[in-house]
Amino acid sequence: MPATSAVDAEDFVTRVRDSFALQGAMQTLGAQLSRVEPGMVDIGLEWAPGLTQQHGFVHAGMVSTALDSACGYAGLTLMPADAAVLTIEFKVNLLAPAKGQSFRMEGRVVKPGRTITVTEGRAYAIDQGREKLIATMACTLMCVQNREGLHN
Amino acid sequence: MPATSAVDAEDFVTRVRDSFALQGAMQTLGAQLSRVEPGMVDIGLEWAPGLTQQHGFVHAGMVSTALDSACGYAGLTLMPADAAVLTIEFKVNLLAPAKGQSFRMEGRVVKPGRTITVTEGRAYAIDQGREKLIATMACTLMCVQNREGLHN
Amino acid sequence: MPATSAVDAEDFVTRVRDSFALQGAMQTLGAQLSRVEPGMVDIGLEWAPGLTQQHGFVHAGMVSTALDSACGYAGLTLMPADAAVLTIEFKVNLLAPAKGQSFRMEGRVVKPGRTITVTEGRAYAIDQGREKLIATMACTLMCVQNREGLHN
Amino acid sequence: MPATSAVDAEDFVTRVRDSFALQGAMQTLGAQLSRVEPGMVDIGLEWAPGLTQQHGFVHAGMVSTALDSACGYAGLTLMPADAAVLTIEFKVNLLAPAKGQSFRMEGRVVKPGRTITVTEGRAYAIDQGREKLIATMACTLMCVQNREGLHN
Numbered sequence: 001m002p003a004t005s006a007v008d009a010e011d012f013v014t015r016v017r018d019s020f021a022l023q024g025a026m027q028t029l030g031a032q033l034s035r036v037e038p039g040m041v042d043i044g045l046e047w048a049p050g051l052t053q054q055h056g057f058v059h060a061g062m063v064s065t066a067l068d069s070a071c072g073y074a075g076l077t078l079m080p081a082d083a084a085v086l087t088i089e090f091k092v093n094l095l096a097p098a099k100g101q102s103f104r105m106e107g108r109v110v111k112p113g114r115t116i117t118v119t120e121g122r123a124y125a126i127d128q129g130r131e132k133l134i135a136t137m138a139c140t141l142m143c144v145q146n147r148e149g150l151h152n
Numbered sequence: 153m154p155a156t157s158a159v160d161a162e163d164f165v166t167r168v169r170d171s172f173a174l175q176g177a178m179q180t181l182g183a184q185l186s187r188v189e190p191g192m193v194d195i196g197l198e199w200a201p202g203l204t205q206q207h208g209f210v211h212a213g214m215v216s217t218a219l220d221s222a223c224g225y226a227g228l229t230l231m232p233a234d235a236a237v238l239t240i241e242f243k244v245n246l247l248a249p250a251k252g253q254s255f256r257m258e259g260r261v262v263k264p265g266r267t268i269t270v271t272e273g274r275a276y277a278i279d280q281g282r283e284k285l286i287a288t289m290a291c292t293l294m295c296v297q298n299r300e301g302l303h304n
Numbered sequence: 305m306p307a308t309s310a311v312d313a314e315d316f317v318t319r320v321r322d323s324f325a326l327q328g329a330m331q332t333l334g335a336q337l338s339r340v341e342p343g344m345v346d347i348g349l350e351w352a353p354g355l356t357q358q359h360g361f362v363h364a365g366m367v368s369t370a371l372d373s374a375c376g377y378a379g380l381t382l383m384p385a386d387a388a389v390l391t392i393e394f395k396v397n398l399l400a401p402a403k404g405q406s407f408r409m410e411g412r413v414v415k416p417g418r419t420i421t422v423t424e425g426r427a428y429a430i431d432q433g434r435e436k437l438i439a440t441m442a443c444t445l446m447c448v449q450n451r452e453g454l455h456n
Numbered sequence: 457m458p459a460t461s462a463v464d465a466e467d468f469v470t471r472v473r474d475s476f477a478l479q480g481a482m483q484t485l486g487a488q489l490s491r492v493e494p495g496m497v498d499i500g501l502e503w504a505p506g507l508t509q510q511h512g513f514v515h516a517g518m519v520s521t522a523l524d525s526a527c528g529y530a531g532l533t534l535m536p537a538d539a540a541v542l543t544i545e546f547k548v549n550l551l552a553p554a555k556g557q558s559f560r561m562e563g564r565v566v567k568p569g570r571t572i573t574v575t576e577g578r579a580y581a582i583d584q585g586r587e588k589l590i591a592t593m594a595c596t597l598m599c600v601q602n603r604e605g606l607h608n
Contacts, residue, residue, distance in 0.1 A: 365520050
């Protein structure tokens with residue numbers, strides 16, 4: 001019989017995967033959870049025509065969508081089992097065009113908190129096998145336990 | 153025969169519409185340009201399962217994608233005819249869940265500039281006929297004329 | 305004898321003024337509260353050599369300091385009498401150098417909330433009698449009632 | 457006789473120090489340049505009553521002022537000798553109250569560019585000898601070489 005902490009550890013992976021599977025937006029992006037650890041979540045996706053801006057690169061908003069999910073789920077890994085995570089705000093700096101065949105988004109918790117959790121994200125493009133940092137995100141999350149919602 | 157300014161006016165509408173049509177991401181969102189005026193662009197979209205987060209509302213990233221395009225095209229309306237617009241960064245505050253049947257994103261130029269243009273966006277959800285402000289954006293654009301790109 | 309709402313109205317002005325008077329930073333800036341209404345606070349300040357950056361204009365950080373206080377107190381006007389206000393994060397866009405003899409900072413509540421309040425700020429420089437928008441802020445506040453603090 | 461690169465290296469330190477000395481705001485903060493290397497600048501300051509918010513901690517705006525200077529000068533170290541640096545925008549997350557006897561602000565270049573440079577800042581409080589991360593910043597800079605200014 002597993003110890004409580006092992007159960008909890010398994011639990012947060014399950015909670016992240018179950019929630020991720022419910023996000024239609026992640027299916028639209030063709031996004032995959034590639035890493036789920038305490039305070040750390042990575043999401044991968046492939047270039048597709050439905051994700052592009054006018055020059056054929058991935059739209060900054062689509063990059064931000066995946067980064068936001070990576071940051072949000074990184075925060076969720078450290079929250080109580082009955083908690084929901086809400087993004088209060090995020091800010092993204094676009095360092096270079098999202099040019100590549102595939103992309104990796106990293107979400108990392110900088111400061112966990114009972115109510116507010118601050119995270120950071122990094123987006124990398126893999127272009128012809130070379131990886132390049134293309135965007136950074138700062139993302140603020142709220143832990144909602146009683147389901148009363150964010151702005152009541 | 154139209155005066156030069158009228159030609160220019162028509163020209164920016166065409167440039168915005170042509171660029172918008174090239175954004176695969178806007179087709180994925182089912183987004184439509186509903187207003188294109190100097191310094192002002194509105195984008196509308198309908199709820200769809202492929203845009204959702206885990207609670208069935210539109211994903212904050214998808215809201216941001218449409219807001220980013222609204223802000224970027226608002227900036228483009230005031231740029232020279234041979235210019236391209238790049239988003240340098242944006243920040244979004246999520247005021248309420250994106251709950252509704254349709255959504256309207258407003259992009260407005262706060263400060264145009266030769267190199268840097270600052271814009272603001274507002275996202276509204278229309279739910280059972282009632283409109284509600286659900287997100288605000290601050291978005292910084294760069295005007296690129298020589299196609300050398302943002303970060304060279 | 306005043307009605308309860310009038311007492312409350314007076315009360316938030318007193319609470320804002322008392323808190324403002326405790327901010328050593330506002331004295332350093334020579335800042336004055338020029339408007340305190342529900343959801344709206346204005347702060348004025350004069351140019352001074354101790355506020356400058358290398359070109360003699362007011363430092364963007366000093367502009368942000370006054371904007372942050374304007375936003376924070378705008379939020380406080382709508383919070384319960386026993387609440388404290390904390391800034392979770394803010395983002396400022398600097399539209400033009402802070403060049404002028406005096407400055408007015410406006411803080412406005414966009415979305416009040418039980419826990420999270422979202423505000424916006426605008427900074428104006430008055431230069432030779434002409435007013436100019438020099439900065440915009442988006443600022444997220446937290447209402448803390450039980451004094452347990454933001455990040456426990 | 458020093459090689460060109462050594463001269464350049466010395467040059468950026470001189471340029472940063474000369475510019476820093478002109479910032480009245482840094483004198484008001486009692487701030488000191490504690491590190492000036494390519495792409496990296498640290499600034500230190502001590503608690504003082506003129507820097508405080510209503511609870512006696514250092515005002516978030518004052519923390520941001522020092523962080524903005526650290527980020528701006530980190531960017532300047534990588535810019536041409538005749539360039540001026542302008543902050544276009546910054547965003548700060550406040551992770552914990554600025555409680556301590558002294559503070560260290562780190563500015564780091566994430567992505568240098570000919571026109572746009574993206575930087576990140578971290579603020580640490582030293583309280584009773586223990587160091588704590590209290591704030592993070594994302595700061596976007598513009599390199600201005602022809603002195604025509606940011607928004608013409």
